Amino acid sequence: MGKDYSAMTVDQLEELAQVVLARIAAVPRFRRGSLQVGYRRCGKPGCRCARPGEQGHGPRALWTRTAKGPGGSRGQYIPLEQVDQVRAELDSYTRFAALVEDYVEINEQLCKARVGSPPRRPRGADPATGREGGGSAASPASGRRTKRP
Numbered sequence: 001m002g003k004d005y006s007a008m009t010v011d012q013l014e015e016l017a018q019v020v021l022a023r024i025a026a027v028p029r030f031r032r033g034s035l036q037v038g039y040r041r042c043g044k045p046g047c048r049c050a051r052p053g054e055q056g057h058g059p060r061a062l063w064t065r066t067a068k069g070p071g072g073s074r075g076q077y078i079p080l081e082q083v084d085q086v087r088a089e090l091d092s093y094t095r096f097a098a099l100v101e102d103y104v105e106i107n108e109q110l111c112k113a114r115v116g117s118p119p120r121r122p123r124g125a126d127p128a129t130g131r132e133g134g135g136s137a138a139s140p141a142s143g144r145r146t147k148r149p
Contacts, residue, residue: 003102005109013110020103027099030092033065037083061086 005013039058041049049056061078063086078086 003105005106008109010110010113013106013113017103017106017110020099020106024096024099024103027096028092029089030096031063031065031086031089032093032097033063033090035061035063035078035083035086035090037061037080 005016008016037059039056040060041047041056044050048054059080061080061083062075063078064073064075066072067074
């Protein structure tokens with residue numbers, strides 16, 4: 001859970017929602033997922049990467065993210081000169097996701113504040129009518145409960 005907005009008035013919440021929405025709109029381009037930069041071995045026995053002490057081919061940068069559908073993830077090799085840009089985009093997504101979470105919590109608090117609590121009814125009152133008395137009795141013919149006169 002994020003911040004506690006329960007002490008704020010409806011007007012304060014509405015103003016804060018607009019501020020957070022403006023911050024969301026100001027987030028620069030982003031992407032979700034992760035970035036790995038490293039070396040790998042190709043698996044060919046005669047390749048230089050198979051020699052002892054070699055770190056492998058690379059460095060290579062791979063951006064990955066989970067996705068719906070077959071395979072469950074997507075990936076893309078990133079040119080090394082763009083690694084800093086991709087890291088910045090990933091950081092922007094983290095900021096975006098945090099702002100969206102705040103916006104959702106603010107809106108939930110606004111909804112709670114607008115609904116308020118239900119009015120109290122007298123003890124023993126009929127929930128359908130709010131009047132005293134009420135109740136039901138079994139109908140002898142059908143066995144169903146019917147309203148008393």
